[in-house]
Amino acid sequence: MIAALLFVTFLLLVGVALRIRFGIFQWLYIPASVIAGMLGLAIIQLAPATAGGTAKAIAGTLSDWPNLLIAVVFAGMLLERKPTEHRENASNVGREALMVWIIVLGQTAFGLLATWIFIQPFYDLPNSFGMLIETGFAGGHGTAAAMGEVFAHESIALAGGRDLGILMATVGLVYGVVSGIGWINLGARRGWFPTNRADHLANETLQLDSVTPEPTSPPPRVPIGYATIRGETLDPLLLQTLWLMTAFGIGMAMQQAVLMAAAAADGWFASDTLRDAANQQLSTRLSFSRILDFPLFIYTLFGGLIVRRCTRLLGCEDRIDSDSIGRLSSAAMDVLVVAAIASLNLAAVATMIVPFSILAIVGAIWTGVCLLVISRWVLPRDHWFELGLINYGMSTGVTATGFVLLRLVDPDLDTDAAENYALAAPLSAPFIGGGMLTIGLPLLVLERVPLGMTSLVAVTTVIVLIVVGRRWQSTS
Structure with a gap:
Protein backbone atom coordinates (compact mmCIF):
# COMPACT_ATOMS: atom_id res chain seq x y z
CA MET A 1 0.00 0.00 0.00
CA LYS A 82 -24.31 24.77 -6.95
CA PRO A 83 -27.51 26.63 -7.86
CA THR A 84 -27.78 27.67 -11.48
CA GLU A 85 -28.53 31.34 -12.00
CA HIS A 86 -28.45 31.50 -15.81
CA ARG A 87 -31.46 32.18 -17.96
CA GLU A 88 -31.62 31.01 -21.55
CA SER A 210 5.83 27.46 -30.91
CA VAL A 211 4.62 26.72 -27.41
CA THR A 212 7.28 27.04 -24.74
CA PRO A 213 7.36 25.99 -21.11
CA GLU A 214 4.88 27.80 -18.91
CA PRO A 215 6.05 31.33 -18.01
CA THR A 216 8.21 31.78 -14.95
CA SER A 217 6.02 34.57 -13.60
CA PRO A 218 3.46 32.85 -11.37
CA PRO A 219 -0.20 33.11 -12.42
CA PRO A 220 -2.67 34.87 -10.14
CA ARG A 221 -3.42 32.64 -7.16
CA VAL A 222 -7.04 31.82 -6.47
CA PRO A 223 -8.45 29.91 -3.50
CA ILE A 224 -9.67 26.37 -4.13
CA GLY A 225 -12.32 26.75 -1.47
CA TYR A 226 -13.45 28.81 1.47
CA ALA A 227 -13.35 28.17 5.19
CA THR A 228 -16.74 27.34 6.67
CA ILE A 229 -15.45 26.89 10.24
CA ARG A 230 -12.85 28.55 12.44
CA GLY A 231 -9.38 27.07 12.18
CA GLU A 232 -9.04 26.65 15.93
CA THR A 233 -12.11 24.38 15.92
CA LEU A 234 -11.07 22.14 13.04
CA ASP A 235 -9.05 22.55 9.89
CA PRO A 236 -11.56 23.78 7.25
CA LEU A 237 -10.30 21.42 4.54
CA LEU A 238 -10.52 18.48 6.94
CA LEU A 239 -14.18 19.35 7.58
CA GLN A 240 -14.93 19.13 3.85
CA THR A 241 -13.09 15.81 3.75
CA LEU A 242 -15.28 14.60 6.60
CA TRP A 243 -18.44 15.53 4.68
CA LEU A 244 -17.17 13.57 1.69
CA MET A 245 -16.18 10.55 3.77
CA THR A 246 -19.52 10.64 5.59
CA ALA A 247 -21.29 10.42 2.23
CA PHE A 248 -18.99 7.53 1.32
CA GLY A 249 -19.73 5.77 4.64
CA ILE A 250 -23.48 6.21 4.23
CA GLY A 251 -23.20 4.68 0.78
CA MET A 252 -21.35 1.65 2.16
CA ALA A 253 -23.95 1.25 4.90
CA MET A 254 -26.77 1.48 2.36
CA GLN A 255 -25.15 -1.17 0.19
CA GLN A 256 -24.78 -3.56 3.12
CA ALA A 257 -28.33 -2.90 4.30
CA VAL A 258 -29.76 -3.57 0.84
CA LEU A 259 -27.76 -6.79 0.43
CA MET A 260 -28.79 -8.00 3.90
CA ALA A 261 -32.45 -7.25 3.16
CA ALA A 262 -32.14 -9.02 -0.20
CA ALA A 263 -30.60 -12.09 1.45
CA ALA A 264 -33.43 -12.14 3.99
CA ALA A 265 -36.02 -11.85 1.21
CA ASP A 266 -34.35 -14.72 -0.66
CA GLY A 267 -34.63 -16.80 2.49
CA TRP A 268 -38.34 -16.08 2.81
CA PHE A 269 -39.11 -16.95 -0.80
CA ALA A 270 -36.68 -19.84 -1.16
CA SER A 271 -38.19 -23.10 -2.30
CA ASP A 272 -36.86 -26.60 -1.71
CA THR A 273 -39.06 -28.06 -4.44
CA LEU A 274 -36.76 -27.06 -7.29
CA ARG A 275 -34.88 -30.27 -8.02
CA ASP A 276 -34.01 -29.49 -11.61
CA ALA A 277 -30.55 -27.93 -11.88
CA ALA A 278 -31.58 -25.54 -14.65
CA ASN A 279 -34.52 -24.21 -12.65
CA GLN A 280 -32.29 -23.82 -9.62
CA GLN A 281 -29.86 -21.75 -11.69
CA LEU A 282 -32.74 -19.60 -12.98
CA SER A 283 -34.02 -19.11 -9.44
CA THR A 284 -30.56 -18.11 -8.26
CA ARG A 285 -30.07 -15.59 -11.05
CA LEU A 286 -33.49 -14.04 -10.38
CA SER A 287 -32.86 -13.80 -6.65
CA PHE A 288 -33.02 -10.44 -4.90
CA SER A 289 -29.34 -10.74 -3.96
CA ARG A 290 -28.30 -10.98 -7.60
CA ILE A 291 -30.67 -8.30 -8.90
CA LEU A 292 -29.75 -5.76 -6.20
CA ASP A 293 -26.01 -6.43 -6.29
CA PHE A 294 -25.12 -2.98 -7.61
CA PRO A 295 -21.64 -1.39 -7.38
CA LEU A 296 -20.73 0.74 -4.38
CA PHE A 297 -20.57 4.02 -6.33
CA ILE A 298 -24.32 3.93 -6.98
CA TYR A 299 -24.96 3.98 -3.24
CA THR A 300 -22.34 6.66 -2.46
CA LEU A 301 -24.04 8.90 -5.02
CA PHE A 302 -27.16 8.90 -2.86
CA GLY A 303 -24.99 9.14 0.25
CA GLY A 304 -23.91 12.59 -0.91
CA LEU A 305 -27.53 13.61 -1.43
CA ILE A 306 -28.44 12.41 2.08
CA VAL A 307 -25.61 14.42 3.65
CA ARG A 308 -26.66 17.53 1.74
CA ARG A 309 -30.33 17.15 2.75
CA CYS A 310 -29.49 16.43 6.40
CA THR A 311 -27.29 19.49 6.72
CA ARG A 312 -30.07 21.57 5.19
CA LEU A 313 -32.58 20.25 7.71
CA LEU A 314 -30.17 20.94 10.56
CA GLY A 315 -29.53 24.48 9.34
CA CYS A 316 -25.82 23.96 8.71
CA GLU A 317 -25.76 23.53 4.92
CA ASP A 318 -23.47 26.55 4.67
CA ARG A 319 -20.77 24.46 6.37
CA ILE A 320 -20.38 22.56 3.08
CA ASP A 321 -18.10 24.32 0.63
CA SER A 322 -18.87 23.13 -2.90
CA ASP A 323 -15.53 24.36 -4.26
CA SER A 324 -13.56 22.34 -1.74
CA ILE A 325 -15.68 19.24 -2.33
CA GLY A 326 -15.14 19.67 -6.05
CA ARG A 327 -11.36 19.92 -5.61
CA LEU A 328 -11.28 16.82 -3.41
CA SER A 329 -13.33 14.89 -5.98
CA SER A 330 -11.03 16.09 -8.74
CA ALA A 331 -8.00 14.95 -6.75
CA ALA A 332 -9.57 11.51 -6.35
CA MET A 333 -10.25 11.45 -10.10
Whole structure:
Protein backbone atom coordinates (compact mmCIF):
# COMPACT_ATOMS: atom_id res chain seq x y z
CA MET A 1 0.00 0.00 0.00
CA ILE A 2 2.75 2.47 1.00
CA ALA A 3 4.86 1.46 -2.00
CA ALA A 4 1.91 1.99 -4.36
CA LEU A 5 1.15 5.40 -2.81
CA LEU A 6 4.77 6.53 -3.18
CA PHE A 7 4.82 5.19 -6.74
CA VAL A 8 1.71 7.22 -7.69
CA THR A 9 3.19 10.29 -5.98
CA PHE A 10 6.37 9.94 -8.06
CA LEU A 11 4.37 9.42 -11.27
CA LEU A 12 2.20 12.50 -10.74
CA LEU A 13 5.17 14.74 -9.98
CA VAL A 14 6.97 13.51 -13.09
CA GLY A 15 3.75 13.91 -15.10
CA VAL A 16 3.42 17.54 -14.01
CA ALA A 17 7.09 18.21 -14.82
CA LEU A 18 6.80 16.64 -18.27
CA ARG A 19 3.66 18.61 -19.12
CA ILE A 20 5.31 21.87 -18.09
CA ARG A 21 8.60 21.12 -19.85
CA PHE A 22 7.40 19.71 -23.18
CA GLY A 23 5.05 21.87 -25.24
CA ILE A 24 3.53 18.93 -27.13
CA PHE A 25 1.59 17.89 -24.03
CA GLN A 26 0.27 21.42 -23.59
CA TRP A 27 -0.61 21.64 -27.27
CA LEU A 28 -2.57 18.39 -27.05
CA TYR A 29 -4.06 19.37 -23.66
CA ILE A 30 -3.16 15.99 -22.20
CA PRO A 31 -3.60 16.07 -18.39
CA ALA A 32 -0.65 15.29 -16.16
CA SER A 33 -2.60 12.35 -14.70
CA VAL A 34 -2.79 10.67 -18.12
CA ILE A 35 0.95 11.25 -18.70
CA ALA A 36 1.65 9.80 -15.24
CA GLY A 37 -0.56 6.78 -15.88
CA MET A 38 1.10 5.99 -19.21
CA LEU A 39 4.54 6.35 -17.60
CA GLY A 40 3.49 4.02 -14.78
CA LEU A 41 2.17 1.48 -17.26
CA ALA A 42 5.49 1.54 -19.13
CA ILE A 43 7.51 1.14 -15.92
CA ILE A 44 5.41 -1.80 -14.71
CA GLN A 45 5.45 -3.54 -18.07
CA LEU A 46 9.18 -3.01 -18.66
CA ALA A 47 10.32 -3.72 -15.12
CA PRO A 48 13.34 -6.08 -15.09
CA ALA A 49 12.95 -9.60 -13.77
CA THR A 50 14.68 -8.68 -10.50
CA ALA A 51 11.97 -6.09 -9.78
CA GLY A 52 9.14 -7.95 -11.48
CA GLY A 53 7.62 -9.16 -8.23
CA THR A 54 7.52 -5.65 -6.79
CA ALA A 55 6.05 -4.23 -10.00
CA LYS A 56 3.33 -6.88 -10.07
CA ALA A 57 2.53 -6.26 -6.40
CA ILE A 58 2.17 -2.51 -7.03
CA ALA A 59 0.02 -3.16 -10.11
CA GLY A 60 -2.18 -5.50 -8.08
CA THR A 61 -2.64 -2.85 -5.40
CA LEU A 62 -3.38 -0.11 -7.93
CA SER A 63 -5.96 -2.28 -9.69
CA ASP A 64 -8.11 -2.16 -6.52
CA TRP A 65 -8.02 1.62 -6.23
CA PRO A 66 -10.35 2.67 -9.07
CA ASN A 67 -13.38 0.93 -7.53
CA LEU A 68 -12.94 2.84 -4.26
CA LEU A 69 -11.91 6.14 -5.83
CA ILE A 70 -14.86 6.21 -8.22
CA ALA A 71 -17.12 5.71 -5.20
CA VAL A 72 -15.48 8.78 -3.63
CA VAL A 73 -16.03 10.78 -6.82
CA PHE A 74 -19.70 9.79 -6.95
CA ALA A 75 -20.10 10.64 -3.27
CA GLY A 76 -19.16 14.22 -4.10
CA MET A 77 -21.46 14.60 -7.13
CA LEU A 78 -24.69 15.37 -5.29
CA LEU A 79 -22.87 16.69 -2.23
CA GLU A 80 -21.30 19.36 -4.42
CA ARG A 81 -24.37 21.29 -5.51
CA LYS A 82 -24.31 24.77 -6.95
CA PRO A 83 -27.51 26.63 -7.86
CA THR A 84 -27.78 27.67 -11.48
CA GLU A 85 -28.53 31.34 -12.00
CA HIS A 86 -28.45 31.50 -15.81
CA ARG A 87 -31.46 32.18 -17.96
CA GLU A 88 -31.62 31.01 -21.55
CA ASN A 89 -33.98 30.33 -24.39
CA ALA A 90 -35.77 27.10 -23.53
CA SER A 91 -35.80 25.93 -27.13
CA ASN A 92 -32.01 26.21 -27.49
CA VAL A 93 -31.44 24.40 -24.22
CA GLY A 94 -33.91 21.69 -25.17
CA ARG A 95 -32.30 21.09 -28.54
CA GLU A 96 -28.86 20.92 -26.94
CA ALA A 97 -30.14 18.31 -24.48
CA LEU A 98 -31.65 16.37 -27.39
CA MET A 99 -28.33 16.55 -29.26
CA VAL A 100 -26.45 15.05 -26.31
CA TRP A 101 -28.97 12.20 -26.18
CA ILE A 102 -28.50 11.63 -29.93
CA ILE A 103 -24.70 11.53 -29.60
CA VAL A 104 -24.50 9.24 -26.57
CA LEU A 105 -27.37 6.93 -27.50
CA GLY A 106 -25.82 6.72 -30.95
CA GLN A 107 -22.55 5.56 -29.44
CA THR A 108 -24.44 2.79 -27.67
CA ALA A 109 -26.66 1.95 -30.64
CA PHE A 110 -23.89 1.71 -33.23
CA GLY A 111 -21.61 -0.02 -30.75
CA LEU A 112 -24.24 -2.71 -30.22
CA LEU A 113 -24.91 -2.90 -33.97
CA ALA A 114 -21.20 -3.33 -34.73
CA THR A 115 -20.92 -5.98 -32.03
CA TRP A 116 -23.87 -7.88 -33.49
CA ILE A 117 -22.80 -7.71 -37.15
CA PHE A 118 -18.99 -7.57 -37.15
CA ILE A 119 -17.76 -8.87 -33.79
CA GLN A 120 -19.90 -11.66 -32.35
CA PRO A 121 -19.77 -13.81 -35.52
CA PHE A 122 -16.00 -14.13 -34.94
CA TYR A 123 -15.51 -13.54 -31.20
CA ASP A 124 -17.28 -15.03 -28.20
CA LEU A 125 -18.07 -11.78 -26.43
CA PRO A 126 -21.13 -10.70 -24.41
CA ASN A 127 -23.69 -8.28 -25.80
CA SER A 128 -22.52 -5.61 -23.37
CA PHE A 129 -19.20 -5.38 -25.23
CA GLY A 130 -20.97 -2.88 -27.48
CA MET A 131 -21.23 -0.46 -24.54
CA LEU A 132 -17.48 0.23 -24.63
CA ILE A 133 -17.82 3.24 -26.96
CA GLU A 134 -20.16 5.08 -24.60
CA THR A 135 -18.18 3.87 -21.59
CA GLY A 136 -14.86 5.28 -22.81
CA PHE A 137 -15.75 8.08 -25.21
CA ALA A 138 -18.74 9.77 -23.56
CA GLY A 139 -18.09 8.42 -20.08
CA GLY A 140 -14.35 8.91 -19.72
CA HIS A 141 -11.98 7.31 -17.24
CA GLY A 142 -14.34 7.65 -14.29
CA THR A 143 -17.20 5.87 -16.03
CA ALA A 144 -14.76 3.24 -17.35
CA ALA A 145 -13.71 2.47 -13.79
CA ALA A 146 -17.32 2.29 -12.67
CA MET A 147 -18.36 0.14 -15.62
CA GLY A 148 -15.49 -2.21 -14.85
CA GLU A 149 -17.54 -3.45 -11.91
CA VAL A 150 -20.59 -3.79 -14.13
CA PHE A 151 -18.70 -5.72 -16.82
CA ALA A 152 -17.32 -8.01 -14.10
CA HIS A 153 -20.84 -8.96 -12.97
CA GLU A 154 -21.43 -12.66 -13.47
CA SER A 155 -24.37 -12.02 -15.79
CA ILE A 156 -21.95 -10.30 -18.19
CA ALA A 157 -18.53 -11.77 -17.32
CA LEU A 158 -16.55 -9.56 -19.71
CA ALA A 159 -12.96 -10.36 -18.83
CA GLY A 160 -10.83 -7.24 -19.00
CA GLY A 161 -13.85 -4.95 -19.23
CA ARG A 162 -12.32 -2.31 -16.98
CA ASP A 163 -9.02 -2.39 -18.87
CA LEU A 164 -10.80 -2.08 -22.23
CA GLY A 165 -12.89 0.82 -20.93
CA ILE A 166 -9.84 2.67 -19.59
CA LEU A 167 -8.01 2.15 -22.87
CA MET A 168 -11.05 3.38 -24.83
CA ALA A 169 -11.22 6.48 -22.62
CA THR A 170 -7.52 7.18 -23.18
CA VAL A 171 -7.82 6.73 -26.94
CA GLY A 172 -10.91 8.97 -27.00
CA LEU A 173 -9.21 11.72 -24.99
CA VAL A 174 -6.21 11.98 -27.30
CA TYR A 175 -8.29 11.50 -30.46
CA GLY A 176 -10.82 14.13 -29.39
CA VAL A 177 -8.21 16.88 -29.00
CA VAL A 178 -6.21 16.07 -32.15
CA SER A 179 -9.22 15.57 -34.42
CA GLY A 180 -11.04 18.51 -32.82
CA ILE A 181 -8.26 20.90 -33.81
CA GLY A 182 -8.45 19.46 -37.32
CA TRP A 183 -12.21 20.08 -37.51
CA ILE A 184 -11.68 23.63 -36.24
CA ASN A 185 -9.23 24.35 -39.06
CA LEU A 186 -11.77 22.93 -41.51
CA GLY A 187 -14.47 25.13 -39.97
CA ALA A 188 -12.29 28.22 -40.31
CA ARG A 189 -11.89 27.58 -44.02
CA ARG A 190 -15.58 26.79 -44.52
CA GLY A 191 -16.79 29.83 -42.61
CA TRP A 192 -18.55 27.93 -39.84
CA PHE A 193 -17.72 30.66 -37.35
CA PRO A 194 -17.09 34.42 -37.78
CA THR A 195 -14.02 35.56 -39.71
CA ASN A 196 -12.66 37.66 -36.86
CA ARG A 197 -12.57 34.57 -34.69
CA ALA A 198 -10.99 32.61 -37.53
CA ASP A 199 -8.18 35.19 -37.52
CA HIS A 200 -7.83 34.61 -33.80
CA LEU A 201 -7.56 30.89 -34.49
CA ALA A 202 -4.66 31.48 -36.90
CA ASN A 203 -2.82 33.50 -34.24
CA GLU A 204 -3.66 30.91 -31.59
CA THR A 205 -2.40 28.10 -33.81
CA LEU A 206 0.83 29.99 -34.43
CA GLN A 207 1.32 30.39 -30.69
CA LEU A 208 0.58 26.72 -30.08
CA ASP A 209 3.07 25.64 -32.76
CA SER A 210 5.83 27.46 -30.91
CA VAL A 211 4.62 26.72 -27.41
CA THR A 212 7.28 27.04 -24.74
CA PRO A 213 7.36 25.99 -21.11
CA GLU A 214 4.88 27.80 -18.91
CA PRO A 215 6.05 31.33 -18.01
CA THR A 216 8.21 31.78 -14.95
CA SER A 217 6.02 34.57 -13.60
CA PRO A 218 3.46 32.85 -11.37
CA PRO A 219 -0.20 33.11 -12.42
CA PRO A 220 -2.67 34.87 -10.14
CA ARG A 221 -3.42 32.64 -7.16
CA VAL A 222 -7.04 31.82 -6.47
CA PRO A 223 -8.45 29.91 -3.50
CA ILE A 224 -9.67 26.37 -4.13
CA GLY A 225 -12.32 26.75 -1.47
CA TYR A 226 -13.45 28.81 1.47
CA ALA A 227 -13.35 28.17 5.19
CA THR A 228 -16.74 27.34 6.67
CA ILE A 229 -15.45 26.89 10.24
CA ARG A 230 -12.85 28.55 12.44
CA GLY A 231 -9.38 27.07 12.18
CA GLU A 232 -9.04 26.65 15.93
CA THR A 233 -12.11 24.38 15.92
CA LEU A 234 -11.07 22.14 13.04
CA ASP A 235 -9.05 22.55 9.89
CA PRO A 236 -11.56 23.78 7.25
CA LEU A 237 -10.30 21.42 4.54
CA LEU A 238 -10.52 18.48 6.94
CA LEU A 239 -14.18 19.35 7.58
CA GLN A 240 -14.93 19.13 3.85
CA THR A 241 -13.09 15.81 3.75
CA LEU A 242 -15.28 14.60 6.60
CA TRP A 243 -18.44 15.53 4.68
CA LEU A 244 -17.17 13.57 1.69
CA MET A 245 -16.18 10.55 3.77
CA THR A 246 -19.52 10.64 5.59
CA ALA A 247 -21.29 10.42 2.23
CA PHE A 248 -18.99 7.53 1.32
CA GLY A 249 -19.73 5.77 4.64
CA ILE A 250 -23.48 6.21 4.23
CA GLY A 251 -23.20 4.68 0.78
CA MET A 252 -21.35 1.65 2.16
CA ALA A 253 -23.95 1.25 4.90
CA MET A 254 -26.77 1.48 2.36
CA GLN A 255 -25.15 -1.17 0.19
CA GLN A 256 -24.78 -3.56 3.12
CA ALA A 257 -28.33 -2.90 4.30
CA VAL A 258 -29.76 -3.57 0.84
CA LEU A 259 -27.76 -6.79 0.43
CA MET A 260 -28.79 -8.00 3.90
CA ALA A 261 -32.45 -7.25 3.16
CA ALA A 262 -32.14 -9.02 -0.20
CA ALA A 263 -30.60 -12.09 1.45
CA ALA A 264 -33.43 -12.14 3.99
CA ALA A 265 -36.02 -11.85 1.21
CA ASP A 266 -34.35 -14.72 -0.66
CA GLY A 267 -34.63 -16.80 2.49
CA TRP A 268 -38.34 -16.08 2.81
CA PHE A 269 -39.11 -16.95 -0.80
CA ALA A 270 -36.68 -19.84 -1.16
CA SER A 271 -38.19 -23.10 -2.30
CA ASP A 272 -36.86 -26.60 -1.71
CA THR A 273 -39.06 -28.06 -4.44
CA LEU A 274 -36.76 -27.06 -7.29
CA ARG A 275 -34.88 -30.27 -8.02
CA ASP A 276 -34.01 -29.49 -11.61
CA ALA A 277 -30.55 -27.93 -11.88
CA ALA A 278 -31.58 -25.54 -14.65
CA ASN A 279 -34.52 -24.21 -12.65
CA GLN A 280 -32.29 -23.82 -9.62
CA GLN A 281 -29.86 -21.75 -11.69
CA LEU A 282 -32.74 -19.60 -12.98
CA SER A 283 -34.02 -19.11 -9.44
CA THR A 284 -30.56 -18.11 -8.26
CA ARG A 285 -30.07 -15.59 -11.05
CA LEU A 286 -33.49 -14.04 -10.38
CA SER A 287 -32.86 -13.80 -6.65
CA PHE A 288 -33.02 -10.44 -4.90
CA SER A 289 -29.34 -10.74 -3.96
CA ARG A 290 -28.30 -10.98 -7.60
CA ILE A 291 -30.67 -8.30 -8.90
CA LEU A 292 -29.75 -5.76 -6.20
CA ASP A 293 -26.01 -6.43 -6.29
CA PHE A 294 -25.12 -2.98 -7.61
CA PRO A 295 -21.64 -1.39 -7.38
CA LEU A 296 -20.73 0.74 -4.38
CA PHE A 297 -20.57 4.02 -6.33
CA ILE A 298 -24.32 3.93 -6.98
CA TYR A 299 -24.96 3.98 -3.24
CA THR A 300 -22.34 6.66 -2.46
CA LEU A 301 -24.04 8.90 -5.02
CA PHE A 302 -27.16 8.90 -2.86
CA GLY A 303 -24.99 9.14 0.25
CA GLY A 304 -23.91 12.59 -0.91
CA LEU A 305 -27.53 13.61 -1.43
CA ILE A 306 -28.44 12.41 2.08
CA VAL A 307 -25.61 14.42 3.65
CA ARG A 308 -26.66 17.53 1.74
CA ARG A 309 -30.33 17.15 2.75
CA CYS A 310 -29.49 16.43 6.40
CA THR A 311 -27.29 19.49 6.72
CA ARG A 312 -30.07 21.57 5.19
CA LEU A 313 -32.58 20.25 7.71
CA LEU A 314 -30.17 20.94 10.56
CA GLY A 315 -29.53 24.48 9.34
CA CYS A 316 -25.82 23.96 8.71
CA GLU A 317 -25.76 23.53 4.92
CA ASP A 318 -23.47 26.55 4.67
CA ARG A 319 -20.77 24.46 6.37
CA ILE A 320 -20.38 22.56 3.08
CA ASP A 321 -18.10 24.32 0.63
CA SER A 322 -18.87 23.13 -2.90
CA ASP A 323 -15.53 24.36 -4.26
CA SER A 324 -13.56 22.34 -1.74
CA ILE A 325 -15.68 19.24 -2.33
CA GLY A 326 -15.14 19.67 -6.05
CA ARG A 327 -11.36 19.92 -5.61
CA LEU A 328 -11.28 16.82 -3.41
CA SER A 329 -13.33 14.89 -5.98
CA SER A 330 -11.03 16.09 -8.74
CA ALA A 331 -8.00 14.95 -6.75
CA ALA A 332 -9.57 11.51 -6.35
CA MET A 333 -10.25 11.45 -10.10
CA ASP A 334 -6.62 12.30 -10.94
CA VAL A 335 -5.34 9.49 -8.72
CA LEU A 336 -7.99 7.20 -10.21
CA VAL A 337 -6.75 7.93 -13.75
CA VAL A 338 -3.14 7.18 -12.78
CA ALA A 339 -4.05 3.95 -10.98
CA ALA A 340 -6.39 2.78 -13.73
CA ILE A 341 -3.97 3.34 -16.62
CA ALA A 342 -0.87 2.12 -14.79
CA SER A 343 -2.58 -1.13 -13.78
CA LEU A 344 -3.95 -1.94 -17.24
CA ASN A 345 -3.82 -5.64 -18.04
CA LEU A 346 -2.29 -5.45 -21.50
CA ALA A 347 -2.54 -9.21 -21.97
CA ALA A 348 -6.33 -9.05 -21.57
CA VAL A 349 -6.55 -6.06 -23.92
CA ALA A 350 -4.28 -7.63 -26.54
CA THR A 351 -6.55 -10.66 -26.97
CA MET A 352 -9.42 -8.33 -27.97
CA ILE A 353 -7.53 -5.65 -29.87
CA VAL A 354 -9.36 -6.35 -33.15
CA PRO A 355 -12.93 -6.04 -31.81
CA PHE A 356 -11.78 -3.13 -29.67
CA SER A 357 -10.40 -1.36 -32.75
CA ILE A 358 -13.66 -1.92 -34.61
CA LEU A 359 -15.59 -0.15 -31.85
CA ALA A 360 -13.04 2.68 -31.63
CA ILE A 361 -13.33 3.31 -35.38
CA VAL A 362 -17.13 3.21 -35.21
CA GLY A 363 -17.07 5.67 -32.31
CA ALA A 364 -14.72 8.03 -34.17
CA ILE A 365 -16.90 8.01 -37.30
CA TRP A 366 -20.11 8.59 -35.34
CA THR A 367 -18.74 11.53 -33.33
CA GLY A 368 -17.50 13.12 -36.56
CA VAL A 369 -20.92 12.72 -38.20
CA CYS A 370 -22.58 14.24 -35.14
CA LEU A 371 -20.31 17.31 -35.23
CA LEU A 372 -20.25 17.96 -38.97
CA VAL A 373 -23.77 16.93 -40.00
CA ILE A 374 -26.31 16.33 -37.25
CA SER A 375 -25.26 19.32 -35.12
CA ARG A 376 -26.08 21.57 -38.08
CA TRP A 377 -29.56 19.99 -38.25
CA VAL A 378 -30.44 20.18 -34.55
CA LEU A 379 -28.51 22.90 -32.72
CA PRO A 380 -29.17 26.68 -32.87
CA ARG A 381 -28.16 27.97 -36.30
CA ASP A 382 -26.12 30.93 -35.06
CA HIS A 383 -23.70 28.86 -32.94
CA TRP A 384 -24.14 25.24 -33.98
CA PHE A 385 -20.42 24.72 -34.57
CA GLU A 386 -19.33 26.23 -31.26
CA LEU A 387 -21.86 24.20 -29.29
CA GLY A 388 -21.07 21.15 -31.40
CA LEU A 389 -17.41 21.43 -30.38
CA ILE A 390 -18.30 21.27 -26.69
CA ASN A 391 -20.39 18.18 -27.38
CA TYR A 392 -17.55 16.74 -29.45
CA GLY A 393 -15.11 17.08 -26.57
CA MET A 394 -17.64 15.63 -24.14
CA SER A 395 -18.36 12.68 -26.42
CA THR A 396 -14.69 11.77 -26.97
CA GLY A 397 -13.33 12.20 -23.48
CA VAL A 398 -14.26 14.93 -21.02
CA THR A 399 -16.27 18.15 -21.09
CA ALA A 400 -13.04 20.07 -20.38
CA THR A 401 -11.80 19.02 -23.83
CA GLY A 402 -14.93 20.51 -25.36
CA PHE A 403 -14.35 23.84 -23.63
CA VAL A 404 -10.70 23.82 -24.72
CA LEU A 405 -11.90 23.46 -28.32
CA LEU A 406 -14.54 26.15 -27.77
CA ARG A 407 -11.87 28.55 -26.54
CA LEU A 408 -10.06 28.26 -29.87
CA VAL A 409 -13.09 29.52 -31.83
CA ASP A 410 -14.89 31.60 -29.20
CA PRO A 411 -12.23 32.82 -26.74
CA ASP A 412 -14.41 35.53 -25.19
CA LEU A 413 -17.57 33.36 -25.04
CA ASP A 414 -19.43 35.74 -27.34
CA THR A 415 -21.95 33.02 -28.22
CA ASP A 416 -24.42 31.31 -25.90
CA ALA A 417 -22.84 27.90 -26.50
CA ALA A 418 -21.38 27.50 -23.00
CA GLU A 419 -24.62 28.54 -21.29
CA ASN A 420 -26.71 26.26 -23.50
CA TYR A 421 -24.48 23.32 -22.65
CA ALA A 422 -24.46 24.03 -18.91
CA LEU A 423 -28.23 24.45 -18.65
CA ALA A 424 -28.93 21.33 -20.71
CA ALA A 425 -26.52 19.09 -18.77
CA PRO A 426 -29.03 18.15 -16.00
CA LEU A 427 -31.36 16.77 -18.69
CA SER A 428 -28.81 14.18 -19.81
CA ALA A 429 -25.93 13.73 -17.34
CA PRO A 430 -27.87 11.74 -14.71
CA PHE A 431 -29.02 9.24 -17.33
CA ILE A 432 -26.42 8.72 -20.09
CA GLY A 433 -22.66 8.97 -20.55
CA GLY A 434 -22.11 7.27 -17.21
CA GLY A 435 -25.57 7.79 -15.73
CA MET A 436 -28.35 5.43 -14.74
CA LEU A 437 -29.09 4.11 -18.24
CA THR A 438 -25.40 3.44 -18.88
CA ILE A 439 -25.17 1.33 -15.74
CA GLY A 440 -28.58 -0.30 -15.97
CA LEU A 441 -28.64 -1.28 -19.64
CA PRO A 442 -26.00 -4.04 -19.38
CA LEU A 443 -27.29 -5.32 -16.05
CA LEU A 444 -31.00 -5.35 -16.83
CA VAL A 445 -31.43 -5.58 -20.61
CA LEU A 446 -28.51 -6.46 -22.83
CA GLU A 447 -27.83 -9.97 -21.57
CA ARG A 448 -31.55 -10.83 -21.42
CA VAL A 449 -32.75 -9.62 -24.82
CA PRO A 450 -31.37 -10.76 -28.23
CA LEU A 451 -28.68 -8.33 -29.35
CA GLY A 452 -30.13 -7.93 -32.83
CA MET A 453 -33.44 -6.72 -31.42
CA THR A 454 -31.78 -4.39 -28.90
CA SER A 455 -29.43 -2.82 -31.44
CA LEU A 456 -32.17 -2.25 -34.03
CA VAL A 457 -34.45 -0.66 -31.43
CA ALA A 458 -31.57 1.58 -30.27
CA VAL A 459 -30.68 2.66 -33.83
CA THR A 460 -34.34 3.34 -34.60
CA THR A 461 -34.60 5.46 -31.45
CA VAL A 462 -31.60 7.53 -32.51
CA ILE A 463 -33.07 8.06 -35.99
CA VAL A 464 -36.37 9.20 -34.48
CA LEU A 465 -34.54 11.64 -32.20
CA ILE A 466 -32.65 13.07 -35.19
CA VAL A 467 -35.93 13.59 -37.10
CA VAL A 468 -37.48 15.27 -34.06
CA GLY A 469 -34.46 17.53 -33.66
CA ARG A 470 -34.46 18.55 -37.31
CA ARG A 471 -38.14 19.42 -37.27
CA TRP A 472 -37.68 21.25 -33.97
CA GLN A 473 -35.00 23.45 -35.53
CA SER A 474 -37.11 24.17 -38.60
CA THR A 475 -39.94 25.49 -36.44
CA SER A 476 -37.69 27.63 -34.24
